[in-house]
Amino acid sequence: MARYPATLTAANKQGYNEEKSFRGNKGVPRQSLPPLLAPLSLDLEESTLKIVVCMKETPSTEVPKSLGADMRLARNPGDTIINPFDEYTIEEGLRQQEKLGGDVVILTMGPGATTEPMRRALAMGATSGVLVSDTALAGSDAVATGRVLAAALKKLSADLVLFGQSSADAYGGIVPAITAEFMGVPLLSFATKVEVEGNAVTIEREADVGYTKATAPLPALVSIAKAINNNPRYPSMKGIMSAKKKPLDTWTLADLGLDAGTVGTGAAKERVTGATPVATQRRREIITGSAGAAQRIFDFLVENKVI
Amino acid sequence: MTNDIWAVAELEGGKLKNISLQLASKAAQLAAALGGQSAAVALGQGAQAAAAALGATGVNAVLVSESDIYDTYLVQPATDVLAQLIQQRQPKAVLLPATVTGRDVAGRLAARLGLGVEYNVTSADVAEGEIAMVVPAFGGQLNVNATFAGDGTRLILARQNAFAATKTGSGTTTETLPAPAAPANGAKISGPFGTEGATEEGHMTTVNGHPQYVPPPSRSNVEEAAIIVSGGRGVGGPEGFADLDALAQALGGAVGSSRPVTDDEWLPHHHHIGQTGRTVKPELYIACGISGAVQHQAGMQTSKYIIAINKDKDAPIFTFCDLGVVGDLKAIIPELTKLVQDYKASH
Numbered sequence A: 001m002a003r004y005p006a007t008l009t010a011a012n013k014q015g016y017n018e019e020k021s022f023r024g025n026k027g028v029p030r031q032s033l034p035p036l037l038a039p040l041s042l043d044l045e046e047s048t049l050k051i052v053v054c055m056k057e058t059p060s061t062e063v064p065k066s067l068g069a070d071m072r073l074a075r076n077p078g079d080t081i082i083n084p085f086d087e088y089t090i091e092e093g094l095r096q097q098e099k100l101g102g103d104v105v106i107l108t109m110g111p112g113a114t115t116e117p118m119r120r121a122l123a124m125g126a127t128s129g130v131l132v133s134d135t136a137l138a139g140s141d142a143v144a145t146g147r148v149l150a151a152a153l154k155k156l157s158a159d160l161v162l163f164g165q166s167s168a169d170a171y172g173g174i175v176p177a178i179t180a181e182f183m184g185v186p187l188l189s190f191a192t193k194v195e196v197e198g199n200a201v202t203i204e205r206e207a208d209v210g211y212t213k214a215t216a217p218l219p220a221l222v223s224i225a226k227a228i229n230n231n232p233r234y235p236s237m238k239g240i241m242s243a244k245k246k247p248l249d250t251w252t253l254a255d256l257g258l259d260a261g262t263v264g265t266g267a268a269k270e271r272v273t274g275a276t277p278v279a280t281q282r283r284r285e286i287i288t289g290s291a292g293a294a295q296r297i298f299d300f301l302v303e304n305k306v307i
Numbered sequence B: 001m002t003n004d005i006w007a008v009a010e011l012e013g014g015k016l017k018n019i020s021l022q023l024a025s026k027a028a029q030l031a032a033a034l035g036g037q038s039a040a041v042a043l044g045q046g047a048q049a050a051a052a053a054l055g056a057t058g059v060n061a062v063l064v065s066e067s068d069i070y071d072t073y074l075v076q077p078a079t080d081v082l083a084q085l086i087q088q089r090q091p092k093a094v095l096l097p098a099t100v101t102g103r104d105v106a107g108r109l110a111a112r113l114g115l116g117v118e119y120n121v122t123s124a125d126v127a128e129g130e131i132a133m134v135v136p137a138f139g140g141q142l143n144v145n146a147t148f149a150g151d152g153t154r155l156i157l158a159r160q161n162a163f164a165a166t167k168t169g170s171g172t173t174t175e176t177l178p179a180p181a182a183p184a185n186g187a188k189i190s191g192p193f194g195t196e197g198a199t200e201e202g203h204m205t206t207v208n209g210h211p212q213y214v215p216p217p218s219r220s221n222v223e224e225a226a227i228i229v230s231g232g233r234g235v236g237g238p239e240g241f242a243d244l245d246a247l248a249q250a251l252g253g254a255v256g257s258s259r260p261v262t263d264d265e266w267l268p269h270h271h272h273i274g275q276t277g278r279t280v281k282p283e284l285y286i287a288c289g290i291s292g293a294v295q296h297q298a299g300m301q302t303s304k305y306i307i308a309i310n311k312d313k314d315a316p317i318f319t320f321c322d323l324g325v326v327g328d329l330k331a332i333i334p335e336l337t338k339l340v341q342d343y344k345a346s347h
């Protein structure tokens, strides 16, 4: 039911305006209304809020990392986890759903994505999942990633799209803006609070002093700062059992109408030419005992002209 | 494509952020090595006033544009102006700050114009007519060498303190750019809010029912600070941060922390340093009651000097510090603060 700028999509579905103004006017989530009051003429499928959480699979943080001969991160398929930042995002998506109703769809792109992190996200409570998986995606840079996510999000008719603040393997923090530009929609980044009201989303973002707010019409993208909530939920036993039966689609580039030449290693403009382990020389002068310690630190600061 | 190099400045509340001068200095240096022209671009409230400081870094030109529209909408107006300018003038590379705003502008430019973007760059030089960069990877365990292929303007997102700010130039020209149009479905900004209680004193407050210590704004920006006094779980609670703040004040530095400290809201979130928090590179980092987990190390290991205070002699922090003290921070910090205060009073 999402509406994107006319030039970018033809998906301009029925039921959008009624549903948005309905939620906006009453100020209550549709889920909490008695069934008799629900507008009978609306196609439920078409009118629920669709929240999509973009989730990257990253190598487990416990495993030592190295670059392969192709100068790319050597990945071991069994060892992927939900990008730690995206756990906060999934949590936020589920909390929004509890408030507003609708669906939470998990979207992941990868050359040969494993389904373990996806299963875990579904076990946390998401409604369904989509994997965009294609061998042509190997070596994709941030622009290619955004291109693919944007195409998948349009196909999903997402209303509210949530991203993490960055990945824990590459730390770009740039895929959300790239995706927003390809979709022609606003991005509210680094949110510490998200509020959907009627047809708009408002976020708060921490400033050096206090916070700022930003508001945009839906459909919109939001990236979530880790600071939003401290405790992403653990999947319950019931969640784990039901996750096995939840819908999980796999799409290829062809399903998204994308040309393989616009993604993967061939399309990337960045080149890695080498890598060296970091070895910092530290003095490691260790002294024991609190007595005299302050004086030694003070002398160190003066010796090294720090003060 | 020309051999010109640009730096995009960042203004916040009309004030030029430090990183802008670092990027402008680097742009001047890279352009000189390539035989091109350098420019700094400043957009939004305060741009005109920032031109002199940007020009003093040695750039050939400063491009400015002031309009309420930049400060009313998130990044879209700045993207529009920069995209047009890049298409018209074809610079070889554009340096942007790896801040929230810098990333959002770079991402949109890359998608709109089909450009490559290298991020988290900590070093950039010219080699064989191309820009050769260094990017730390995997929590700083590895330095990756990166460059660009093909044509098209190169977008480079540089980390805070990656480059030194220089003061060489004078006689820069200032060019005023046309004002942007309001974006059709733009994200509107308002605020800042919650600044009422902000004082120049550190104080205790309550957040989500927990006590929290709030250092004053002048000691809250860890990314721009030359000295950081950082505390971990070993500080014992929010109240303990008053002592660290007093030391930071005496040293003219900022207060940092490990992640559990901000997870438990002993301090506001923007003090958190490490893999999932801020990356810092101060002259001096004093780690107090921080064990030194790799995820913490990732955010502070490029500090010039690291001093650790920890009561556990086997704490990992002692393997990557310049001076380590096995002792009780509660006794040492106030004594050190006094020594620094006395020294500063007499110098």
Ligand SMILES: Cc1cc2nc3c(=O)[nH]c(=O)nc-3n(C[C@H](O)[C@H](O)[C@H](O)COP(=O)(O)OP(=O)(O)OC[C@H]3O[C@@H](n4cnc5c(N)ncnc54)[C@H](O)[C@@H]3O)c2cc1C
Pocket (backbone or CB within 6 Å): A054, A055, A056, A057, A073, A083, A085, A086, A107, A108, A109, A110, A140, A141, A142, A143, A145, A149, A162, A163, A164, A165, A166, A167, A169, A170, A171, A172, A173, A174, A175, A176, A270, B117, B118, B119, B136, B137, B138
């Ligand atoms: C060490 C290293 C350095 C790299 N440097 C660069 C570089 O300089 N330039 C470049 O263009 N590429 C670079 N890459 C490639 C980069 O990992 C991929 O482009 C990646 O697909 C997206 O970038 P990111 O991980 O930085 O995402 P970020 O922008 O950090 O991710 C932010 C959010 O976007 C969403 N997201 C990101 N990727 C996916 C996905 N695959 N599926 C679903 N959601 C997703 C998630 O919500 C995530 O929290 C690098 C990779 C590595 C390992």
Ligand SMILES: Cc1cc2nc3c(=O)[nH]c(=O)nc-3n(C[C@H](O)[C@H](O)[C@H](O)COP(=O)(O)OP(=O)(O)OC[C@H]3O[C@@H](n4cnc5c(N)ncnc54)[C@H](O)[C@@H]3O)c2cc1C
Pocket (backbone or CB within 6 Å): A061, A084, B231, B232, B233, B234, B235, B257, B258, B259, B260, B261, B272, B273, B274, B275, B276, B277, B288, B289, B290, B291, B292, B293, B294, B295, B296, B299, B309, B310, B311, B312, B315, B327, B328, B329, B330
């Ligand atoms: C994916 C992931 C990302 C993470 N990201 C980050 C991150 O960005 N930043 C980060 O910091 N952590 C991060 N962590 C957490 C990290 O692994 C550690 O748990 C954390 O850094 C420990 O914080 P700490 O040193 O304050 O606490 P502890 O490890 O509990 O150490 C407290 C120390 O204080 C000492 N101490 C106690 N009392 C005193 C005293 N009176 N005087 C002197 N010393 C005293 C103790 O000996 C101890 O060494 C991350 C973890 C994961 C899994």
